[in-house]
Amino acid sequence: MKPKKKTLKREKSAMSLSLYGNLFFVVVELVMALYTSSQAVLLDAVYDGIEFLMLLPSILLIPLLYKPANEKHPFGFMQVESFFVVIKGLTMTAVTIGLIMNNINIALHGGHKVQFTTVAYFELFACILGAIVTMLLTRKNRLVNSPLVDLEIQGWKIDSIVSFGLTVAFFMPQVLKGTSFESVSPYLDQIITVCLSVFIIRTPITAVITGFRDLLLFPPEEETVSDIKYTVDEILNDYGINNLYYDIVRTGRKLWISVYVSFDGDSISVKRFSDLQGQCIEALRKNYDDFYFELLPDIEIQK
Numbered sequence: 001m002k003p004k005k006k007t008l009k010r011e012k013s014a015m016s017l018s019l020y021g022n023l024f025f026v027v028v029e030l031v032m033a034l035y036t037s038s039q040a041v042l043l044d045a046v047y048d049g050i051e052f053l054m055l056l057p058s059i060l061l062i063p064l065l066y067k068p069a070n071e072k073h074p075f076g077f078m079q080v081e082s083f084f085v086v087i088k089g090l091t092m093t094a095v096t097i098g099l100i101m102n103n104i105n106i107a108l109h110g111g112h113k114v115q116f117t118t119v120a121y122f123e124l125f126a127c128i129l130g131a132i133v134t135m136l137l138t139r140k141n142r143l144v145n146s147p148l149v150d151l152e153i154q155g156w157k158i159d160s161i162v163s164f165g166l167t168v169a170f171f172m173p174q175v176l177k178g179t180s181f182e183s184v185s186p187y188l189d190q191i192i193t194v195c196l197s198v199f200i201i202r203t204p205i206t207a208v209i210t211g212f213r214d215l216l217l218f219p220p221e222e223e224t225v226s227d228i229k230y231t232v233d234e235i236l237n238d239y240g241i242n243n244l245y246y247d248i249v250r251t252g253r254k255l256w257i258s259v260y261v262s263f264d265g266d267s268i269s270v271k272r273f274s275d276l277q278g279q280c281i282e283a284l285r286k287n288y289d290d291f292y293f294e295l296l297p298d299i300e301i302q303k
Contacts, residue, residue, distance in 0.1 A: 007144055008063060014140040015059050018152040021133045022052040025126070025159075032122050038114040039106065039193040040166055041122070043099050044159070047200070050095060051155060054088045079215060081252030085151065086211035092204035100197045103190040114189050120170035127163035130156050146253065151207065158200055166192060213250075220250040231283050232259055236276065245298060255291035257284070260298035273297075 029045035032038070134156040141149045169192050173185050184191075210221075219225050225248055236244065236259075243262035248255065259280070277295040284293060 010140060011144045011146045011149060012059060014137055014144065014146070014149045015055060015152065017133065017136060017140070018149075018156070019052065019055045019059065021129075021156075022048050022055060025129075026052055029126075032119070036115045036119050036122075038119050039099070039103050039189050040170075040196060041119060043096075043193050043196060044126070044162075046095055046099065047092065048159075050088075050091055051152075054084075054091070055152075057084070079251045082211045082214035085207050085252075086215065088151075089204040089207035089211060093201060093208065096197045096201045096204070100194055103193045103197075107187050107190040110186065116170045116173045116185075116188070120167050123163045123166040123170060127160050127167060130160035130163055134160060154203060158203060162196055162200065166196070214252060217249045217251070219248050220255070224248075224250075224255075227287065228255075228257060228284065231287070232257075232280050235279050235283060236261070239276065241276075243298070253290050255288060257291060257293045258296060259294070260296050262298045 025048045026045060029041055029048060033042040033045050134153060137149060137153045137156060141153060169188070173188065213220070225246075228248060229246060232246075233244065241261055245260040245262075247258040247260070250256070273295060277293065280295060281293050284291060
């Protein structure tokens with residue numbers, strides 16, 4: 001089997017695992033949300049429901065990402081991935097804000113009590129299962145290094161951490177029973193849900209910002225740009241080449257790196273140029289899996 005086909009198969013396998021995991025959680029969480037009337041569990045159910053709906057088209061999207069660039073699509077189909085990440089991030093951000101507003105409204109109208117112990121045991125179960133799925137996805141993604149799978153891993157990590165926090169929080173009414181804390185218990189579910197929403201909203205907002213940068217062909221984050229420049233500079237400076245101009249963009253998971261070199265003389269050794277480009281590619285390959293690199297002479301047009 002060709003390497004690209006192997007990678008495609010592995011990535012689809014990882015995304016399918018996340019898909020079925022999300023489907024299971026959505027069903028169980030919706031049943032539990034109806035049974036306990038917990039807004040925190042409802043938040044989990046809605047969030048996982050969006051994940052599930054977004055995962056369906058993303059699995060269909062994966063084969064496009066492995067198609068080569070051509071004249072009609074000079075950057076391939078990588079920007080489709082960025083567009084998808086933006087849509088997913090915007091949807092999750094909107095839903096999270098909506099749930100925050102809803103819970104504030106419930107709290108202002110007196111709040112409500114839920115079956116705290118039942119919710120606590122459920123969240124403990126969700127935490128353990130989420131941690132197992134996270135480990136399985138991480139193991140699968142070692143051979144793929146997919147941004148889509150990585151986004152799923154981050155989502156499952158957050159779910160596990162959140163579920164553990166909810167387990168502790170919903171056991172508190174039993175520990176503090178008979179104290180002045182009981183007067184707060186009608187608002188506990190709403191307080192937890194709002195705090196949880198504020199905690200998780202950073203992830204979809206970050207995804208939206210990154211996706212927009214890629215769609216508009218802006219350079220990636222400064223850390224990535226600096227690392228690329230340092231790697232290439234180190235090789236070219238050894239050959240006395242210092243006048244460099246970088247053009248770096250990212251589309252989805254792929255980096256497009258062009259380095260323009262100015263020469264004092266009138267002649268260029270094609271073999272030397274080819275050797276230098278090969279050295280740069282090998283050095284960059286240590287840190288980056290999917291990239292296109294070209295070393296070009298910066299030709300100034302004389303007026």
